[in-house]
Amino acid sequence: MERIGFIGLGIMGKPMAGNLLAAGYPVTVHSRSRGPVDELVAAGATAGPSARETAASSDVVITMLPDSPDVEAVVLGADGVVDGIREGALYIDMSTIAPAVSRRIAVVLAEHGVDAVDAPVSGGEAAARDGALSIMAGGKEEAVERAQPIFDVLGKATTRIGPAGAGQVAKAANQVVVALTIQAVSEALVLARKAGADPALVRDALLGGFAQSRILDVHGQRMLDGAFDPGFKLNLHRKDLAIALQLAREEQVPLFATAQAAGLMDALLAQGAGERDHSALFTLYEQLAGEPVGDPQAHEA
Amino acid sequence: MERIGFIGLGIMGKPMAGNLLAAGYPVTVHSRSRGPVDELVAAGATAGPSARETAASSDVVITMLPDSPDVEAVVLGADGVVDGIREGALYIDMSTIAPAVSRRIAVVLAEHGVDAVDAPVSGGEAAARDGALSIMAGGKEEAVERAQPIFDVLGKATTRIGPAGAGQVAKAANQVVVALTIQAVSEALVLARKAGADPALVRDALLGGFAQSRILDVHGQRMLDGAFDPGFKLNLHRKDLAIALQLAREEQVPLFATAQAAGLMDALLAQGAGERDHSALFTLYEQLAGEPVGDPQAHEA
Numbered sequence: 001m002e003r004i005g006f007i008g009l010g011i012m013g014k015p016m017a018g019n020l021l022a023a024g025y026p027v028t029v030h031s032r033s034r035g036p037v038d039e040l041v042a043a044g045a046t047a048g049p050s051a052r053e054t055a056a057s058s059d060v061v062i063t064m065l066p067d068s069p070d071v072e073a074v075v076l077g078a079d080g081v082v083d084g085i086r087e088g089a090l091y092i093d094m095s096t097i098a099p100a101v102s103r104r105i106a107v108v109l110a111e112h113g114v115d116a117v118d119a120p121v122s123g124g125e126a127a128a129r130d131g132a133l134s135i136m137a138g139g140k141e142e143a144v145e146r147a148q149p150i151f152d153v154l155g156k157a158t159t160r161i162g163p164a165g166a167g168q169v170a171k172a173a174n175q176v177v178v179a180l181t182i183q184a185v186s187e188a189l190v191l192a193r194k195a196g197a198d199p200a201l202v203r204d205a206l207l208g209g210f211a212q213s214r215i216l217d218v219h220g221q222r223m224l225d226g227a228f229d230p231g232f233k234l235n236l237h238r239k240d241l242a243i244a245l246q247l248a249r250e251e252q253v254p255l256f257a258t259a260q261a262a263g264l265m266d267a268l269l270a271q272g273a274g275e276r277d278h279s280a281l282f283t284l285y286e287q288l289a290g291e292p293v294g295d296p297q298a299h300e301a
Numbered sequence: 302m303e304r305i306g307f308i309g310l311g312i313m314g315k316p317m318a319g320n321l322l323a324a325g326y327p328v329t330v331h332s333r334s335r336g337p338v339d340e341l342v343a344a345g346a347t348a349g350p351s352a353r354e355t356a357a358s359s360d361v362v363i364t365m366l367p368d369s370p371d372v373e374a375v376v377l378g379a380d381g382v383v384d385g386i387r388e389g390a391l392y393i394d395m396s397t398i399a400p401a402v403s404r405r406i407a408v409v410l411a412e413h414g415v416d417a418v419d420a421p422v423s424g425g426e427a428a429a430r431d432g433a434l435s436i437m438a439g440g441k442e443e444a445v446e447r448a449q450p451i452f453d454v455l456g457k458a459t460t461r462i463g464p465a466g467a468g469q470v471a472k473a474a475n476q477v478v479v480a481l482t483i484q485a486v487s488e489a490l491v492l493a494r495k496a497g498a499d500p501a502l503v504r505d506a507l508l509g510g511f512a513q514s515r516i517l518d519v520h521g522q523r524m525l526d527g528a529f530d531p532g533f534k535l536n537l538h539r540k541d542l543a544i545a546l547q548l549a550r551e552e553q554v555p556l557f558a559t560a561q562a563a564g565l566m567d568a569l570l571a572q573g574a575g576e577r578d579h580s581a582l583f584t585l586y587e588q589l590a591g592e593p594v595g596d597p598q599a600h601e602a
Contacts, residue, residue, distance in 0.1 A: 099496065122510025134510035136503075159506035161498050169498040170506050173489035177512035180485030180558070187481070187556045188474035191545065194552040195400065197462050197470040202437075205460035205471050209423025209435035211478035213514035244492065251495040253590040255488045256565065257481070260557055289554040 001025050004150070005058030007051055007074055007081070008095070009036035011230070012121070013064035015129040016094070016154050021045055023153040030054040051075075056084035060150065061091050067239055068097040075105055087113035092147055094135075094154075096120045096236075098243050099165035099172070100250070102138065106164035115143035116164055120171035121155065122178075124232050132156045136174070138167035172247050175240035179261045179278070181215040186282040189223055190289050200224050219279035228280040235274030238265045302326050305451070306359030308352055308375055308382070309396070310337035312531070313422070314365035316430040317395070317455050322346055324454045331355040352376075356385035361451065362392050368540055369398040376406055388414035393448055395436075395455075397421045397476070397537075399544050400469035401551070403439065407465035416444035417465055421472035422456065423479075425533050433457045437475070439468035473548050476541035480562045480579070482516040487583040490524055491590050501525050520580035529581040536575030539566045 001024060006017040009031035021027050021044050029040045030048035041047050048054030051074045055061045061081055065071050071093055075081040085091065091109055093102065093116070106116035117139035127133045133155035137144045144160045151158040161170045188211075192202040203220045206212070222228065241262040248255045261281075268274070268284050276283075302325060307318040310332035322328050322345050330341045331349035342348050349355030352375045356362045362382055366372050372394055376382040386392065392410050394403065394417070407417035418440035428434045434456035438445045445461045452459040462471045489512075493503040504521045507513070523529060542563040549556045562582075569575070569585050577584075 122507070122512065124511065127510075134506060136506045157506075157509040159502055159509070161502050161506060166498050169493055169496045170503045172496075173493040173498075173503050174507050174510060174512045176489045176492065177485045177507060177514075177517065180488070181482055181512070181514060183558050184478045184481030184485070187554075187559055188477045191477065191549055191552065191554045191556065192470055192474040194554050195470045195473075195548055197467045197474075201460055201462050202471045202474050205435060205437045205458075205462060206423070206475050206478060208458040208460070209428075209475060210425065210515050210519070211423065211475045211482070213478075213482060213516070214511050215514070216478065218511070247496055248492055251492065251590075253488075253492045253495050253586070255492065256561055257484050257558055258488055260561060264557065285554070289552075 002059040003057065004028070005030070005048060005054040005061040006064070007031070007054055007062070008064040009033070009040065010064065010066070011125050012128045014040070015125070016064060017045065018043060019131045019153055020150065028054050028057055050079045051081050052079045052084035054084070055081040055089070056086065059089055060147070061085055061089060063093045063095055065095045066236065067095070068101045071095050071097050071105070072101060076108060082108060082112060085109070085112060085114050089114050090143060090146055091116045092119050092150070093117070094119050094121055096171050096175070096240055096243065097168060099168035099247060102168045103165040106139070115140055117143050117147050118165060118167040119147065119151065120167055122171070122174050125230070135159070136161055136167045136170035138162055138165050138169070169247070172240070172244040175237065176244050176255065176258050178215065179237060179241055180257050181213050182219055182279055182281050183261050183264070185216050185220050186223065186285045189220065189282065190285040190291065194289055194291065222277060222279045223282040228276040228283070230275065231277035231279070233274065234265060234268055234276055234278045234280055237278040238262060238269060238274070241265065303360040304358065305329070306331070306349060306355040306362040307365070308332070308355055308363070309365040310334070310341065311365070311367070312426050313429045315341070316426070317365060318346065319344060320432045320454055321451065329355050329358055351380045352382050353380045353385035356382040356390070357387065360390055361448070362386055362390060364394045364396055366396045367537065368396070369402045372396050372398050372406070373402060377409060383409060383413060386410070386413060386415050390415050391444060391447055392417045393420050393451070394418070395420050395422055397472050397541055397544070398469060400466035400473070400548060403469045404466040407440070416441055418444050418448050419465060419468040420448065420452065421468055423472070423475050426531070436460070437462055437468040437471035439463055439465050439470070470548070473541070473545040476538065477545050477556065477559050479516060480538060480542055481558050482514050483520055483580055483582050484562050484565070486517050486521050487524065487586045490521065490583065491586040491592065495590055495592065523578060523580045524583040529577040529584070531576065532578035532580070534575065535566060535569055535577055535579045535581055538579040539563060539570060539575070542566065
């Protein structure tokens with residue numbers, strides 16, 4: 001089995017690295033924070049002192065980091081992946097970042113004889129834990145094929161979208177759809193409730209027709225329960241919409257709804273709600289419609 | 302079996318009346334246009350010369366009409382249902398209209414000893430034909446129970462949302478979600494395609510994660526195929542958003558996204574696209590992003 005270096009052990013990266021360990025891969029882990037490193041070392045991983053050294057002792061290097069600058073720093077910065085990675089190794093970035101950055105990194109690594117695959121995911125923390133992620137891959141066909149056994153441990157479905165950067169384009173599209181569907185369900189449920197209908201029954205009824213979505217099912221239930229622990233944090237989703245809107249600007253595509261949703265998310269971030277689940281967009285509508293906020297019991301009063 | 306009077310034999314009403322006939326109900330039909338009446342009479346129905354006379358010879362009167370004024374005219378207008386319907390009969394309106402109109406009609410009919418159920422549907426023409434509609438019902442519990450055997454012929458799931466008007470509130474919520482999900486998928490697929498990704502692969506990948514929806518599945522495929530024959534017509538969906546926005550105004554709920562989507566639909570109506578399927582919202586994004594429109598083959602060039 002290929003030796004894996006896994007860099008970035010946050011809410012997503014830690015369970016993913018754990019699943020690779022459990023599948024029998026030798027895994028070297030590296031992270032800014034010590035806690036998750038110690039946990040994975042206790043489960044059989046090796047601690048990598050730096051990104052460079054982690055890469056030097058691995059056949060496949062995986063990063064799972066918050067944003068484009070983090071990936072650029074870890075890969076191209078001082079003591080970075082590019083300084084340690086060996087010719088013939090494979091680099092897989094599973095972070096959600098700008099497609100242009102993925103393409104730039106692929107060009108730099110190619111000069112070192114290293115194939116790069118961008119492979120952002122959908123499904124959230126639960127899917128990361130259960131090895132049930134949906135993976136959108138960009139890169140050379142043979143590079144994605146080499147990554148496939150690893151993807152099969154981490155996810156339930158992998159789609160190769162196209163060359164380097166194409167995985168990130170698909171992920172940007174994914175985050176647009178998810179944000180706007182959350183907004184759709186928020187508008188619908190706040191309207192229904194304020195107009196006197198039981199939003200739980202409305203959700204049930206809508207799940208049986210063309211309004212059905214996984215968001216109505218999962219995030220609609222969160223809205224009904226007032227349960228906004230992440231899940232997927234609002235500030236990360238706002239970051240992903242910034243990637244989509246930057247891409248839209250480069251490609252000259254007017255994303256009216258995405259731009260509006262990003263603005264509404266900003267209003268929530270200004271309230272300090274960035275660490276809540278992205279379905280908390282619902283609470284902005286509650287506030288603006290003069291409805292009770294915070295205590296889900298209050299809605300039933 | 303109860304004798305049914307069915308008024309309104311359009312794209313939805315005709316197959317619904319046909320299914321009731323096929324289930325063995327005695328059905329009297331009435332419609333502005335002669336063609337569908339003749340078709341259903343050939344299948345065993347009786348022609349009702351007016352709404353009043355259709356109601357007079359029925360135990361259950363069903364209307365399936367385009368908009369609030371149509372229902373008001375047929376029920377409360379000259380030679381209307383209210384002039385013919387007998388005490389103890391049941392009135393079911395399956396049209397999508399303003400909740401306030403449903404409530405007003407329920408009050409008038411109650412004075413004649415008639416229970417009213419508002420029971421708008423989701424699922425479109427295919428579900429109407431297959432008896433697989435999703436039905437959102439408002440009205441007294443015993444009235445909805447009396448209607449249930451009829452709903453079981455027409456649909457696969459009925460949810461009683463609450464008293465008179467509540468079915469229409471749920472339907473307004475449904476149409477908000479459907480419109481905004483179509484917009485979400487439009488923004489995502491146009492962005493992905495213009496950024497160089499194959500939109501068919503992006504749709505496949507997104508169906509496996511949190512972006513999954515019935516709209517992405519069905520209407521996303523229509524967008525890829527450039528197949529915009531209805532289905533559900535844009536001008537009817539725009540009418541439904543007007544109902545939702547009027548309700549939102551009455552209830553003071555700011556539907557930012559719904560208002561924006563209604564404006565984009567207006568731009569398509571101004572182009573004469575009102576008879577196309579509502580998924581044609583995608584074509585407005587294509588135009589505004591400077592992409593080829595109309596010939597789906599052109600997208601592959």
